[in-house]
Amino acid sequence: MKNIYNKLILKVQKFDAVRYGYSRNYIDGGVTRLSPYISRGIISTKTIYNHISNAGYEINQIQKFLQELCWRDYWQKKWQQTTNIDVDLKNIQSPTLYHNLPSSIVKHHTSIDAIDHSIKELYETGYMHNHLRMYTAGICCNIGQYHWLRPAKWMYFHLLDGDWGSNALSWQWVAGTNSNKKYIANQENINKYCHTKDKGTFLDKSYEELTKYNLVPKELQEEISLEYNYDLPKNELLKIDKKLPTFIYNSYNLDSNWKKEDNANRILLFEPSHFKKYPISNKVINFIIELSREIEGIIIAVMEFDDLMKIVKKESNIFFKEHPFNKHYKGNMEERDWIFPELEARGSFFSYWKKGIKTYSNK
Structure with missing residues (x-):
């Protein structure tokens, strides 16, 4: 799966965003199948948005596709500003008879x-x-x-x-x-x-x-009622050069272009406590590991962040990308690439969309 990012860019360039608008709801409609790579941080919504919006279309031709990208950002920003999305947010679900x-x-x-x-x-x-x-x-x-x-x-x-x-x-x-x-x-x-x-x-x-x-x-x-079985990977030999920065990757950040020119320790972190609460299948785990092989020098560490901190020692040496599941990380946090970077997800999606288009369409 080498050079997956470049393959994804080619796919975006060939994508028919107009057809998406009128066919997306059909099971054989013109969808991108890029979602797994967006979720895993291989390619950002902003990168796709910029390619499509600069491809010579009129905005009304591609609006549905651009909105779909913005929905992803909107949900993520809603999550950022919400303490717990595992509970009913605005209204209590009713009627509710079952909990399995x-x-x-x-x-x-x-x-x-x-x-x-x-x-x-x-x-x-x-x-x-x-x-x-x-x-x-x-x-x-x-x-x-x-x-x-x-x-x-x-x-x-x-x-x-x-x-x-x-x-x-x-x-x-x-x-x-x-x-x-x-x-x-x-x-x-x-x-x-x-x-x-x-x-x-x-x-x-x-x-x-x-x-x-x-x-x-x-x-x-x-x-x-289900019990979910999965197998986290085995720890690889963890050698940390304490003179170098340590870049933390996880199942939501597998960006092979992130700081790729820097000489650094690169760790793919699987925290057992996280996967106990939010389990994923072995198929998904293997997909994540396969994508991580695009990152040169990546080492798999199956441990809690606090245990990794004891090895790295210095917070100032640790770098990671922001994500709501990473709130307990310590070190240098970097923002993800947002389509509308400074816009908060307040109110409805369409309010967010209108403000974003108005603010950023000429930038």
Whole structure:
């Protein structure tokens, strides 16, 4: 996977952002598949945004794609300014009958072909189309009346692009705990965008029927509790040259271009306490390790940050990129590359978008 960054840039340059605008909601629509590389810090939203916005399009032609990039930044900034996104943020989810997962979702036996197929694909590849993620979340939270947190962690466990900020806050948006209304799709909508012909499913109703009654379909009444098994990599021989700076990488920062000209210790840190709380599959772990091989001299360290500090000794020698999961890191923090660097995510997304476009369009 050498020179992955350059390959991604070529992909961005060839990407049809206009087609994305009108086809993105279809399962065979024109999406980029860049999300895993954005989540892992290989390429930034800002880099993609700049390439597309400078490609000669009119803004109205590519607005949907630029907004999708800005949604990612918006969720991350919301996370930055929120103490805990693992709890209902604005509204208490209601009604809520269950706090585990629907067995039929986990076992992909919902009787809805598009949903079942997408869950199989998630298990096999680590990918799920964004529209299918929303469908799945809507079924769990708003049809099945499951609290959003555990289903969100189930999906996060399997996603190559697992980004807890975008994932958790999107589930909360669907469940109505981070928005003013819940997201529900009926079978007609799923058939349209997934090119299926399902009839007689528990979603094969009008929206009025789906929202009028609070009865959970029998297909969603069996709940299941999961334990997540995963294997963190083995420690590599950790040799720290204390005369050099130490750059900390992790599952959210695998930027091979970050300070690449500097002579430094480069550590890929896996903190066991983090993965115990937010587990990810072996497929995802192997993907992270494979991406890290782009970074020359990278060494894997499986330990807590505080234990690494005892080895490095000096805070002034440690450098890392900001991330909400890194708040306990000590040393020199550097900001990520934001599309709208100084703009805070206050209010709604579209308020954030309008302010950003107005402020930065001429810069």
